[in-house]
Structures are given as structure tokens and as C-alpha cells.
Amino acid sequence: MVDHAARALKELGVREVFGVTGGSIMGFFDALALEDIEIYMFRHEQGAAHAADAYGRIKRRPGVALATSGPGATNLVTGIANAYFDSAPMLAITGQVPTSVFGRDAFQETDIVGVTAPITKFNYQVRSPEEAAPAIRTAYRLAYEGRPGPTLVDFPRDIQLALYEPRDEPAYLPIDFSKYVPPKPDPTAIAKAARILAMAARPVILVGNGVYWSQAWPEVLQLAELLQAPIVTTLPGKNAVPADHPLVMGPAGMHGRLEADAALANADVVLAVGTRFSDRTVGRFTPEMREKTVIHIDSDPSEIGKNVPPAVGIVADAKAALRMLLKKIPSLPRRDRRFIEWLLQIRRRYEEAMERWARRMRKFPPWKVLKALREVAPRDTITVTGVGSHQMWAEQHWDVYVPGTWLTSAGLGTMGFCIPAALGAKIAARDRPVLCIDGDGSFQMTMNNLALVRDYNLPITVVIFDNRALMLVKQWQVYLYDRRIVATEYSPRPDFAKIAEAYEIEAVKPANLDEVRKWADWSIRNQEPLVMIIEIDNEEDIVLPWVKPGDWLTEAIKPPGLEDLDLVYPGAKPLQAAPQG
Amino acid sequence: MAEMKEVHVYGVYELVIEAWNGIDALMRISNMARRAKLSYQEVSASFEEDRRLRVRITATGDGFEARWLAAKLSRMPEIYRVETRLVKPLPPGGEG
Ligand SMILES: Cc1ncc(C[n+]2csc(CCOP(=O)(O)OP(=O)(O)O)c2C)c(N)n1
Ligand SMILES: [Mg+2]
Numbered sequence: 148m149v150d151h152a153a154r155a156l157k158e159l160g161v162r163e164v165f166g167v168t169g170g171s172i173m174g175f176f177d178a179l180a181l182e183d184i185e186i187y188m189f190r191h192e193q194g195a196a197h198a199a200d201a202y203g204r205i206k207r208r209p210g211v212a213l214a215t216s217g218p219g220a221t222n223l224v225t226g227i228a229n230a231y232f233d234s235a236p237m238l239a240i241t242g243q244v245p246t247s248v249f250g251r252d253a254f255q256e257t258d259i260v261g262v263t264a265p266i267t268k269f270n271y272q273v274r275s276p277e278e279a280a281p282a283i284r285t286a287y288r289l290a291y292e293g294r295p296g297p298t299l300v301d302f303p304r305d306i307q308l309a310l311y312e313p314r315d316e317p318a319y320l321p322i323d324f325s326k327y328v329p330p331k332p333d334p335t336a337i338a339k340a341a342r343i344l345a346m347a348a349r350p351v352i353l354v355g356n357g358v359y360w361s362q363a364w365p366e367v368l369q370l371a372e373l374l375q376a377p378i379v380t381t382l383p384g385k386n387a388v389p390a391d392h393p394l395v396m397g398p399a400g401m402h403g404r405l406e407a408d409a410a411l412a413n414a415d416v417v418l419a420v421g422t423r424f425s426d427r428t429v430g431r432f433t434p435e436m437r438e439k440t441v442i443h444i445d446s447d448p449s450e451i452g453k454n455v456p457p458a459v460g461i462v463a464d465a466k467a468a469l470r471m472l473l474k475k476i477p478s479l480p481r482r483d484r485r486f487i488e489w490l491l492q493i494r495r496r497y498e499e500a501m502e503r504w505a506r507r508m509r510k511f512p513p514w515k516v517l518k519a520l521r522e523v524a525p526r527d528t529i530t531v532t533g534v535g536s537h538q539m540w541a542e543q544h545w546d547v548y549v550p551g552t553w554l555t556s557a558g559l560g561t562m563g564f565c566i567p568a569a570l571g572a573k574i575a576a577r578d579r580p581v582l583c584i585d586g587d588g589s590f591q592m593t594m595n596n597l598a599l600v601r602d603y604n605l606p607i608t609v610v611i612f613d614n615r616a617l618m619l620v621k622q623w624q625v626y627l628y629d630r631r632i633v634a635t636e637y638s639p640r641p642d643f644a645k646i647a648e649a650y651e652i653e654a655v656k657p658a659n660l661d662e663v664r665k666w667a668d669w670s671i672r673n674q675e676p677l678v679m680i681i682e683i684d685n686e687e688d689i690v691l692p693w694v695k696p697g698d699w700l701t702e703a704i705k706p707p708g709l710e711d712l713d714l715v716y717p718g719a720k721p722l723q724a725a726p727q728g
Numbered sequence: 729m730a731e732m733k734e735v736h737v738y739g740v741y742e743l744v745i746e747a748w749n750g751i752d753a754l755m756r757i758s759n760m761a762r763r764a765k766l767s768y769q770e771v772s773a774s775f776e777e778d779r780r781l782r783v784r785i786t787a788t789g790d791g792f793e794a795r796w797l798a799a800k801l802s803r804m805p806e807i808y809r810v811e812t813r814l815v816k817p818l819p820p821g822g823e824g
Binding site for chain 2 (some may be wrong): 265268321322326
């Protein structure tokens with residue numbers, strides 16, 4: 148029956164899949180090859196899963212990752228969880244031992260359906276050949292319908308090998324897809340939201356990555372202009388609005404930008420679109436966040452009120468809701484721009500302070516490296532990050548211009564995401580530059596997948612922020628554990644240049660920012676893969692601003708020289724309680 | 729299933745859930761239920777025809793968690809119906 152499953156994938160438009168083979172999935176691989184579906188041989192299943200996740204984010208259709216039963220399947224787990232927490236569409240297909248030995252602890256038997264139940268939108272074990280193609284179609288569709296997410300189909304080996312001629316099998320498993328189609332926005336709720344926004348003194352729009360999925364950035368920008376409301380984003384929401392729009396203040400949160408933290412903290416009304424109100428974004432929920440009047444638009448009804456109770460909750464597609472909202476908001480008198488001017492002044496002081504700080508550093512200031520890279524990377528460069536301090540620096544200082552070009556592991560925070568995700572992105576968009584901003588620790592978790600760069604001609608530009616430390620954790624040790632440095636500093640091994648060389652990739656260690664620019668430009672223009680090693684001092688590499696866990700946004704520890712900068716808006720009237728409803 | 733309203737009435741709640749793909753759905757239901765901060769009193773499940781499953785859960789809580797659970801469950805593909813109701817209000821902090 149694997150032939151039918153492979154054909155179903157082909158009919159869905161799948162042309163390339165990622166995976167590692169094995170006894171329980173080789174039949175499936177064979178059928179895929181017969182259908183001319185290209186199989187990218189990742190060196191670890193986690194890599195295949197991250198690649199599928201990234202591919203899905205770029206293509207807006209699920210990437211497909213395959214693995215054999217047992218260790219192959221469990222190696223996918225981190226990648227599946229990553230896609231789940233970042234709402235990325237992906238389909239995992241796993242082999243399983245034959246049904247005849249189910250429950251006997253057969254060689255490489257793992258209950259992968261049980262293991263992945265809490266981290267998939269849907270998973271299913273095929274128990275008869277006629278279910279195979281419907282299960283594939285169902286899982287594929289569920290991965291992107293409504294709020295995207297990962298799905299998994301598990302195929303026992305005997306079922307894969309069973310001979311079967313389709314009769315009139317249903318196209319799908321008996322699943323109600325309609326509940327994933329967001330309802331039309333409720334006009335009464337929209338009218339109420341419009342009234343609240345029109346009366347707001349300091350409305351702020353909080354953008355999550357749902358805005359990217361709904362392609363609602365034009366509406367977000369239009370609304371912001373109409374209201375003269377600053378836009379702040381979540382970490383994944385950086386992907387959804389252009390950073391160079393004058394009202395975009397950047398990401399708020401634990402490692403947000405100061406002007407964004409200030410905007411969110413001093414808002415009287417927050418219009419949140421396509422975000423789950425992660426604790427990383429709002430610092431803490433009580434009491435400050437709950438004192439604001441919140442309007443929450445999300446396509447997933449279970450997000451409304453989960454973390455922050457809104458005055459108005461609107462379950463709808465973001466684009467549809469914002470369009471209706473735009474029609475309902477009356478043309479407003481010219482709004483007082485003092486709040487925005489105040490935020491922009493914070494931005495200026497913040498940038499100046501960062502410049503002064505940079506001049507004092509012995510080694511590379513991470514944010515200056517990012518700015519240098521941004522100068523030479525074309526606007527539509529797809530940027531991927533690892534997880535750690537380098538990611539937080541990128542959150543604060545990497546400007547995303549084109550929606551859909553920012554891939555980061557936000558919800559799960561998975562070290563090792565960068566290399567395989569960059570490969571998946573490059574496979575999805577071969578005509579665009581792909582830049583991987585990685586940490587030395589993150590890089591070492593999945594660097595084995597660099598083999599694919601030459602195997603499949605995937606010229607990615609990798610920049611390793613090499614501080615020989617698990618720096619983000621070391622930073623916590625410095626501040627929260629009395630400087631007890633435990634298991635966060637690495638030896639100088641391995642030599643990353645030699646690693647790159649082993650994979651036939653050029654490696655460089657720039658001596659200054661000019662060389663950073665020159666090499667990045669060389670790699671991007673010539674479509675030549677590159678590993679650039681940036682030496683960073685792990686005593687200097689402290690990411691600030693930083694809102695410590697449990698603190699409120701205005702309590703951020705600020706970069707040196709800004710200690711006196713007050714993030715509480717002087718013109719703020721006492722906040723009003725949220726109207727009930 | 730509608731969005732979650734923040735209703736805080738402490739008491740005994742009943743959730744009735746209907747699902748397809750019974751035993752797997754049961755696993756998913758209990759998986760999700762583990763994460764809701766409710767005090768469970770009774771869980772019963774029965775199969776109906778065509779792999780359909782009917783689950784009844786009673787638990788004490790303040791209403792928000794029961795609704796959170798219902799909202800989450802209703803997003804699961806194999807779940808057809810979730811109904812939540814307050815069976816008996818209790819004095820806050822009292823035993824159910
Ligand atoms: C798989 C995984 N293990 C552990 C962690 C915890 N963690 C978060 S950041 C971090 C340090 C990352 O080091 P590196 O990639 O070198 O980045 P840096 O912080 O040094 O820039 C660690 C260990 C994690 N996020 N993911
Ligand atoms: Mg490091």
C-alpha cells in the first residue's frame with residue numbers, strides 16, 4: 148500500500164521530503180523514489196524535522212519528514228515539538244514494527260503515537276491498507292488548516308507491504324475540518340473593539356506570527372497608521388511586519404527592545420493579533436498586563452483568554468477581522484504624537500548607548516556584527532537563528548524587512564535549529580540567500596547536517612557567534628546564581644574551521660567588521676556556502692536589555708549608560724480598569 | 729466551542745466529550761486533562777458504534793480550568809463535541 152501513500156503525497160504537491168531510512172520505513176522510501184519524490188538524506192532525524200518545519204514556514208505548506216521506527220521516530224520528537232510550539236505546518240511519517248508483534252517490545256518498537264500525542268495537532272496509526280492514503284491526506288491538510296502545526300502518521304511495516312487495490316475509499320478520515328476554518332469576525336465584537344481603539348489614549352498593536360500566516364501585515368500597518376499606534380511584536384512575530392516601518396518598535400519581552408518594552412508597558416489598550424501572549428513577551432501577567440484593556444484576535448478560540456483575559460475576544464482570521472475593524476473605526480482627529488515621539492527618543496538613546504558600549508569591547512560586539520551583515524544581505528534574505536544569546540541579540544538588532552523571512556525557534560527554544568532549518572529554507576527557496584546566525588553550542592548540536600550543503604548544492608551562509616560558552620545560561624549564572632559558572636564554558640574544541648573544511652565548505656575568521664561584510668557579501672553574491680566564525684568574549688557577551696523572569700517590562704536591566712532611563716511614560720494617566728464584557 | 733470566558737465559579741463541573749478513534753482519543757483526552765488544574769472526581773468512557781467514544785468527566789475547579797480544557801479538547805481533530813456545565817456550585821475552597 149506504500150505506493151498509494153506515496154502517490155497521495157505526490158498528488159498533494161509534495162516533491163521533496165527529508166529523512167533517514169531504516170528497516171521499517173525503507174519500503175516507503177522505495178515508493179517515494181518510484182514516484183520521483185526527492186529524498187534529502189539528513190544525517191540525523193532531528194535535522195530532517197527542523198528542515199521540514201522551516202520548509203513549511205517558507206512554503207506555507209507542510210514539509211515532510213520521514214523516519215524509521217524506534218530511534219528514528221524518537222529522534223524526530225524534538226523537531227516535532229519545535230513545530231508545535233511555533234505553529235509550523237509539517238507532516239512526520241514514521242515506520243512502525245509489524246502489527247503482529249505490537250506490544251511485544253519488538254526490535255525498534257516505540258509507541259510514537261503515544262509519545263507525540265501532546266506535541267502534534269493530530270497523529271494517527273494506520274491499521275489497515277485502505278486507511279493509508281486518507282490518513283496521509285488528512286494529516287497533510289490538518290497541518291496547515293487554520294492554525295498550522297505538526298501531524299504524524301505511523302505506518303506498521305506489514306501494512307506498508309500489504310498488497311491493496313483502492314476501491315472507493317474516502318478521501319479523508321472522518322474528521323471535521325470545518326472547525327479549523329476560522330469563523331467570520333463577529334460584527335458586534337468588532338464594533339466594540341473599534342470604539343475602544345478610537346477612544347484609547349495610547350493604543351499599541353501587539354503582533355504575533357499569526358499575522359504572517361494570515362498575511363495580514365498590510366492591514367496591521369494600515370490600522371497602525373490610522374490610529375498612530377506603535378506596533379510591537381513577539382519574537383516569532385518579527386516575521387510578520389517590516390522592521391523599517393516608522394511605527395514598528397520591534398519585539399517586546401524578556402530580550403525585547405527598550406522602545407518596544409516601553410510601548411507595551413505604557414499602552415492603555417493593547418490590540419493583540421495572532422499571538423498567545425507568551426510569558427516571554429509580556430514578562431508577567433499580573434497585575435500590569437491584566438490592568439490593560441486588551442482586544443485579542445486569534446484564529447484559535449482556545450487562545451482567547453488563556454493567558455490574558457481580553458475585554459474583547461475575536462475568533463477570526465486576522466486579515467478578515469482587521470479589514471472589518473478598519474471599516475468600523477471612524478476617521479480620527481489627529482492623534483497626539485507625543486507618545487510615539489517619546490518612544491523614538493528612547494530608541495535614539497538606546498542606539499547611542501549601544502554604540503558607546505561597542506567601542507569599549509575587546510572582541511566583536513555581537514550586535515555590530517548583525518548590523519554589518521544586514522548591510523550586505525539583500526532585503527529578502529531568509530534569516531535563521533540558533534538559540535541563545537546570539538538569538539537574543541538578533542531579536543533586538545536584526546531587522547526583518549520582508550514578512551516570512553525570519554525563522555527562529557521561539558516557543559521551544561531548540562538549540563540546533565539553525566543549520567537544518569537553514570537547509571530546509573534553502574530547499575524551499577533556492578533563489579534566495581539564506582543566512583544562519585548560530586551559537587557555537589547550538590551549532591554543535593546539528594552540525595552533522597552540513598554534509599547536505601555539498602550533497603545537494605545548498606549554499607547557506609553560516610555565521611557562528613563563537614563565545615565558547617552556553618552564554619545565555621552563563622548570563623543567568625552571572626546575575627541570578629552569584630556568578631557560579633557551572634557547565635556553561637566550553638573547551639576550544641572543536642576547531643570549527645576544520646569542521647567546515649571536512650564538509651568542503653569555506654571557513655573564515657574575520658578580524659574586523661569590514662571583513663565580516665566582505666565575506667558575507669562574497670558568500671551571498673556568489674551563492675557559495677560559508678562558515679564564518681566570529682570570536683566573541685564570553686565575559687563581555689551579556690544581552691541587555693533583559694527583563695528578568697517574573698519582572699515587569701519597565702524593570703528591564705538596561706545596557707550600560709542607560710541606568711537613568713525611565714521606561715514609565717511621564718504623560719500616562721492612571722490606567723483605567725478594563726470594561727467588562 | 730466558544731472561546732474561554734473567565735468565569736470563576738467554584739464547583740463541580742461536568743464535561744461530556746464525544747470522539748472518533750476511541751482508544752487513541754481517550755489517551756489524548758487524558759493527556760490534555762492532566763494539564764488542567766482540576767480535581768478529578770470521576771471519569772467514565774464507553775464505546776458506541778463506529779469507533780465512537782463517549783467520555784464523561786466530573787471535576788472540581790473554578791470554571792476557568794474546565795473551560796480551558798473544553799476549549800483545548802474541542803480543537804482536537806477527532807473530537808466531535810464537548811459540553812461543559814456547572815453541576816453544583818460549592819463554597820470557595822470547599823470539598824466537592
Ligand atoms: C536543546 C537545548 N538544550 C539546552 C538548552 C538551554 N539553553 C538555552 S540557551 C543555551 C546556550 C546556547 O549556547 P550557544 O548556542 O553557544 O549560544 P550563546 O548563548 O552562547 O550565544 C542553552 C544551553 C536549549 N535551549 N536547548
Ligand atoms: Mg555560545
